[in-house]
Amino acid sequence: MTRPASPTAYRTLDPAGIRAFLAAQPALAARLGGQPDVWRVHEVSDGNLNNVFLVDGPAGGICFKQSLPHVRVDPNWKMPLDRTAFEAAYLRAVRPHVGDLTTELLHFDPDLFVLVVESLDGHVVLRHGLMQGGDWPDAAAAIGRFVARATFPTSPLALKFEDASTLLAPFARNHTLTRITVDLVLTDPYHPHPRNRWLSPELDATVAALRADPAVRRRVGQMQARFLTCQQALLHGDLHTGSVMVSGSDTRVIDGEFALPGPIGFDCGLFVGNLLMHLFATPAPEGRARALRDIDRFWTHFRQDFTTLWTNAIACGQSGDAYAAPLFRDDPASLQQVQTQFLDDIEADTIAFAALEIIRRTTGYAHVADFDLITDRTARAARQEAALRLARDMLAEPARTPTISALGALAAARAA
Structure with a gap:
């Protein structure tokens, strides 16, 4: 994908270094306008991994992101x-299909591991906005469209196998961040590990029961295998409400560094799981109603867009080697049947991966801020326990939540 950085070439850039770097790139300097000494460099690092700065000049702004040789929050x-x-490769792969549902890639430096994208100054992180009671009625639908438009065109449903293999192979080497997912999302929460943490002693019994439940362990193992062996399409890999920025009717997906080939339901499940946690963390009935609405809108628009893309590809004779066009071009009834089954399978994956996301964000290493809305410790533990019990049922008793609609109904009852 890119040549390894030279030990002498890489250095972490401070604001002065960022100005010098941008000044040496004519297109970026022109985008900012003016002279480097008037550019405003403002750190906005929010995640666990990278340094992120917004840089503003008289003519415009950019977002500057640099990898660090360690986790930002743990040197x-x-x-x-x-x-x-x-992340740069992911943007190159999906932006032609998703357009302004993500950011424009402006520059990548393979020696300094610097990524420059358009500035989203004026947008807010969706998680933070929801926690403050904000409402973006179009955002969840936009994310559903994003997932459909990022995954269908990068799958063998749309590509010949040679093209799909060529596209996906580089992302299969994203070993470090995929290992983080395998450990932190799929494995660590289900056994004792020093990175795990939860509200103790309030949730001790709930966590112990989850780990001891044979049905949970079997389903977790199944989803581990699904994640590692089902390379349906190119995934974002970390699609939670902190990876979405919104402003008015504009919705953007950011932070694609976890990109990998995998099951489409993983991206869907992370987003749904984070909306479910917001549902349980939100005290206001209207906030809970919006969370349920957003889950429904996300899934409805994902399913509709994915189906439309697939149907159009078959009709135009431009589909890939999976469910090839000659099989279904003159048999729309059979096409509809296989589409329904394929998307039903993604729906089942979505529900299971959403459960894993709830569990890991409540009992593992990286928690969500949503539950911090509940300042009373006893009340917060009660809401987290309710979310964990729902996640347990989603895994151990899948017949209780066979569809996103059924999941929404059960979640609404549990969160009331």
Whole structure:
């Protein structure tokens, strides 16, 4: 994907270094306008991994992102630098299909592992906005369209196998961040690990029961295998409400450094799981109603857009080697049947991965801020326990939540 950084070439850039770097790139300097000494460099690092700055000049702004040789929030946790390379490659792969549902890639430097994209100054992180009671009625539908438009065109449903293999192979080497997912999302929460944490002693019994439940363990193992062996399409890999920025009717997906080939339901499940946690963390009935609405809108628009893309590809004779066009061009009834089954399988994956996301964000390493809305510790533990019990049922008793609609109904009852 990119050549390894030279030890002498890489250095972490401070604001002065950022100005010098941008000044040496004519297109970026022109985008900012004016002289470097008037450019405003403002750090907005919010995630666990990278340094992020917004840079504003008289003519415009950019977002500057640089990989660090360690986890940003834990300098003792060493990391390779290639994650911005994977994010740049992800943007190149999906932006032709999703357009302004993500950011424009302006520059990537393979020695400094610097990624420059358009500035979203004026947008807010969706998670933060929801926690403050904001409402973006179009956002969840936009994310549904994003997932459909990012995954269908990068799958063998749309591509010949040679093209799909060529596209996906580089992302299969995203070993470091995929290992983080395998450990932190799919494995660590289900056994004792020093990275795990939860409200103790309030949730001790609930966590112990989850780990001891044979049906949960079987389903978790099944989803581990699904994640590692089902390479349906190119995934974002970390699609939660903190990876979405909104402003008015504009919705953008950011932070694609976890990109990998995998099951489409993983991206769907992370987003749904985060909306479910917001549902349980939100005290206001109207906020809970909006969370349920957003889950429904996300899934409805994902399913509609994915089906439309597939149907159009078959009709135009431009589909890939999976469910090839000659099989179904003159048999729309059979096409509809296979589409329904394929999307039903994604729906089942979505529900299971959403459950894993709830569990890991409540009992694992990286928690969500949504529950911080509940200042009373006892009340917060009660809401987290309710969310964990729902996640347990989603895994151990899938017949209780066979569809997103059924999941919404059960979640509404549990969160009331």
